[in-house]
Amino acid sequence: MAINIAINGAAGRMGRCLIQAVAETDGLELSAAIDRPESSLIGVDAGELAGVGKLGVVLSADLEQATQQSDVIIDFTIPEATMALLPLCAENQCRPVIGTTGFDEAQKQIIQQTADRIATLLAPNMSVGVNLSLKLLDMAARVLGDSVDIEIIEAHHRHKVDAPSGTALRMGEVVADALGRDLKECAIYGREGRTGERDRNTIGFATVRAGDIVGDHTVLFAAEGERVEITHKASSRMTFAYGAMRASKWLMQQQTGLFDMQDVLDLRN
Numbered sequence: 001m002a003i004n005i006a007i008n009g010a011a012g013r014m015g016r017c018l019i020q021a022v023a024e025t026d027g028l029e030l031s032a033a034i035d036r037p038e039s040s041l042i043g044v045d046a047g048e049l050a051g052v053g054k055l056g057v058v059l060s061a062d063l064e065q066a067t068q069q070s071d072v073i074i075d076f077t078i079p080e081a082t083m084a085l086l087p088l089c090a091e092n093q094c095r096p097v098i099g100t101t102g103f104d105e106a107q108k109q110i111i112q113q114t115a116d117r118i119a120t121l122l123a124p125n126m127s128v129g130v131n132l133s134l135k136l137l138d139m140a141a142r143v144l145g146d147s148v149d150i151e152i153i154e155a156h157h158r159h160k161v162d163a164p165s166g167t168a169l170r171m172g173e174v175v176a177d178a179l180g181r182d183l184k185e186c187a188i189y190g191r192e193g194r195t196g197e198r199d200r201n202t203i204g205f206a207t208v209r210a211g212d213i214v215g216d217h218t219v220l221f222a223a224e225g226e227r228v229e230i231t232h233k234a235s236s237r238m239t240f241a242y243g244a245m246r247a248s249k250w251l252m253q254q255q256t257g258l259f260d261m262q263d264v265l266d267l268r269n
């Protein structure tokens with residue numbers, strides 16, 4: 001039997017890619033497409049929104065019904081919309097696959113509480129390449145140790161509303177963990193004016209917002225005499241959407257708990 005998939009934020013840049021990916025993926029069926037009640041696109045066929053032809057599911061704002069009639073809901077929205085969704089996921093036993101970024105600590109706790117009641121996946125980047133890069137970063141940080149300066153540079157399209165990207169922050173966490181540091185204490189988010197010399201123990205972040213860049217991330221490990229750069233560049237949002245399909249299928253085998261793409265791709269150890 002097909003897995004019923006709802007999409008929250010279905011009219012957005014990622015939402016439309018997700019509709020296309022569900023339509024292309026064997027074993028998955030689109031059961032609901034949700035966006036803001038104020039959206040002028042409410043009532044439009046989701047397949048037509050995504051450019052894949054009529055699918056017989058119209059864009060709606062009825063989250064209650066969507067979570068009741070779906071096995072999984074894929075959420076690529078804004079943190080406030082995710083927070084409104086989670087109680088319905090737990091109540092209606094609909095597994096959330098969360099791609100939204102920009103959560104604060106209190107919101108992350110609510111995600112954890114939801115995961116105690118229903119299997120939940122949270123990943124700031126669902127591409128295979130970025131998740132492989134996280135493994136490479138762990139290895140690079142352990143080998144290069146405290147003798148390098150570490151900087152994380154990310155670039156995204158002009159419409160992105162959060163910074164640094166969720167992926168850059170996760171990269172920072174992976175590197176900090178590998179070096180036994182706490183990212184909250186060692187992160188430097190941008191520099192200006194007379195900053196003084198660089199402190200070796202910091203991890204710097206730089207953000208670029210321009211044009212239609214889908215998502216570029218570089219982590220730079222710079223020593224005296226050499227440097228290592230680990231770079232990932234996404235050229236299509238479909239790479240994230242296909243990752244979300246893989247995550248949805250995988251999550252159906254879990255009952256409770258909080259997971260990420262490292263679990264789905266078996267990269268945990």
Ligand SMILES: NC(=O)C1=CN([C@@H]2O[C@H](COP(=O)(O)OP(=O)(O)OC[C@H]3O[C@@H](n4cnc5c(N)ncnc54)[C@H](OP(=O)(O)O)[C@@H]3O)[C@@H](O)[C@H]2O)C=CC1
Binds near residue numbers: 008015037080081126
């Ligand atoms: N994990 C990953 O692999 C990836 C994560 N992302 C993240 O996904 C999120 C969305 O990105 P993107 O698609 O580019 O953004 P968009 O702004 O294009 O899409 C978000 C959609 O959510 C809608 N929305 C806003 N509020 C609500 C609500 N209360 N209920 C339902 N829908 C709502 C928006 O409507 P409206 O426009 O009318 O406000 C919009 O249609 C971001 O946080 C981004 O960082 C992006 C790519 C990959």
Ligand SMILES: O=C(O)C1=N[C@H](C(=O)O)C[C@H](O)C1
Binds near residue numbers: 101166167216
């Ligand atoms: O907003 C985006 O577009 C993206 N957001 C994610 C993030 O914040 O890391 C992932 C991807 O880079 C695209």
